Amino acid sequence: MLKKILAGAVLFLLMLLAETGFLHAQEIKLSVFNFGTANIEASGLGTSVTNALISNLSRNPSISILDRKDLETFLNLNDLQQNDQLDNVVNIGSRLGLDFIVVGSVAKRGSAITVKCGLVQIDKRKEVYSTQVRAQGESALSAEIAKLASLITSVLTKSSTGPESTSAPGTGGGPGAGAPVNFKGVPGNKKIILRWQPVPGFAAAGYEVYRALNANGPFAMLGQTDKTEYADQNVENDISYFYRIRAYDRLSRLSDYTPVVSARTDFAPNPPIILKTEGRAKSMLIVWTPNPAKSLDPSPLTGYKIYRAAEEDGSYQEVNKLLCGDLADSGDGKIYYRATGLPDGQTFFYRLAAYNAKGIESELSHPVKGTTLPIVSSVNAAGQLIREVKLTWAGISSPFLTAYNIYRSTKSDGGFVKIKRINAAEGGPRYEYSDTEGLGDNTPYYYTVTAEDDLKAETSPSAPVVATTRDIPPRPEKFTARGGLVKKV
Structure with a gap:
């Protein structure tokens, strides 16, 4: 009971300080969590980095840093810990009325010291900035921490005066890490299909899809998806729509936007139907038939595109484009195509799209799995x-x-x-x-x-x-034979 009373008193004191001027309303209320150590060599550096960073940040009058003793008292009374888990950071920050919390870690290998740092914005419940600095030896560490404090200060002041800032210039991290690639809009009948490939080197948890009626915007979010394909079915005929997307990771860090692409509804072929795959040595036979359903598309069917992925729900990439005229007539109504030059023992998932004379593609067919013959093992x-x-x-x-x-x-x-x-x-x-x-x-x-x-x-x-193989047995030495004996030699 006493513990809860003390916890409440500490929290009330912190809130009172904020209201009476110690933590001014116009100031950015910040806390710096103890930096963890990533390996044994970095032992002791976490505390040094934390103290140095607090000292540098404190020089800016617009940043009000919660005293570490007050923070530790509050955490002890509430059985909470300092770590970089987003839910934990947001919980602590919300209860203390903070705007931001800085988290990070230190690693040391030989003389090289790497400091990783993240900035969590409490009201947005996400990490809005991340970066790292490196120093060769502890003597050079102080200068790097001063640079780190300057970068954080830049982000904090931008966040308090303008739109959400997700990355300081030249620092990399989640934002600024590039955009999804090969983004395209595929016209369809009463829908537009958007397809793209993941951001290279960015662990995307999902994607935000935006649409506008003009290439320059304004753009409004259509929705989110964890796939690399999105179907916009809220469209009208004879209207051009403009799209862009961006990725986000599990910490809600955002990639750059893709370039804007445009598309408008049009009649498209029906998707083909994959019947089966047959995996052989370094090759895969794919068998399909045209869709038997009648299509509203007046344009003649021109060919097929083969898409492939390593996982059924993975990112499908176009690997072959086939013209109908180049496909031999099998006589049984089926279409056969063999993909060659594939690795041994590899599993793939295939989907097909038909396209017409305008180049407009159908939706992708249902995925079908195939595996090539593996290398002989256990010889x-x-x-x-x-x-x-x-x-x-x-x-x-x-x-x-x-x-x-x-x-x-x-x-x-x-x-x-x-x-x-x-x-x-x-x-x-x-x-x-x-x-x-x-x-x-x-x-x-x-x-x-x-x-x-x-x-x-x-x-x-x-x-x-x-x-x-076995060696020849050695020849016997002093080998002789003596005869003249009764029934023996």
């Missing part, structure tokens, strides 16, 4: 046999696997020659083969194994394994 070679090496390996499960090919060399980095082809139907979960052809004594031999599909294509070879 073992048993040596120390008389002019013989025994090989074993794990089989691959695939209806398109037909054989395994064994290659041999006397060196590990090349010169492999195929010595045997084994029918895949002849084995089971594990395969074995004894090599006895042309082997010498006490000689190391290197082996690799590939998998072959029904198109005679092979996977990349397995990792080489080596085995050495």
Whole structure:
């Protein structure tokens, strides 16, 4: 009970100070949390950096920093801790009536010291600025902390006098880290599809989509999505719309906006229907049919675009553009296309779009999964046999696997020659083969194994394994034979 009374008294005292002038209303109310240490080498530097940063920030009369003793008293009475967890920072800042809280960490490797810093705006419940400074040795650290304080002060004063500031010039961090790429608008029937690729090097948690009726704005937010595709269905015919997007991460830091793109509704083909994929050695067969539903699009169908992603809900990128005239007539109403040059054992998800003579694309088809044949694994070679090496390996499960090919060399980095082809139907979960052809004594031999599909294509070879044949037994010394004995020599 006493603990709660004391906690309330401390909080009341802090609020009273704010109202009576100690924390002036026009001032920026700030607290600096103790900087953590990222490794053992940085022990003790967290406190030094925190004290130096507070000292530098205190020189600006527009910034009012909460006394560390008052902060620690409040935290102890309320069983709270200083850390950089956003919810915790916002909770403490809200209860203390603060505008901002500075958090950060220090790392040291050799003489190199790195200070990472973030600024959390309490009323917006997000980190609005982040940066880092580096110093070579502790003697140079003070100057870098002074620079850091100057950067933070610049952000704080901008935040108090104008629109939300998310990054100081030249500091990098979340904002200013670039924009989503390959942003485009795809016209559709009574809708406009927006597609893009993630911001390189930015861990996006989602995207904000903005629209305007003029290229120069004003832009209003349409919505948010965690996908790299967005369908705007609140559109009218014969009207051009202008779009831009930006990404945000889990700390609500924002990327730059994309360049503005325009699009307007138009008739589009119906999306094709993917029937299946067949993964083989370094290739993928994709089978689809045109959409049987009647399309309102008067423009003739021109071709198809193939999109691919590493995950079903991932970012799909266009990898092939096919003209209908280049696709052979299969006679069964299906369309077959083989993607080649793919990595071994890789899983992909494919989606297709049809496009017409105007270049207008359909929506993307439902995704279908496919995996190429993997490299043969768990190859073992048993040596120390008389002019013989025994090989074993794990089989691959695939209806398109037909054989395994064994290659041999006397060196590990090349010169492999195929010595045997084994029918895949002849084995089971594990395969074995004894090599006895042309082997010498006490000689190391290197082996690799590939998998072959029904198109005679092979996977990349397995990792080489080596085995050495047995040496010739030593000749016996002083070997003689004596005859003239009864029924023996």
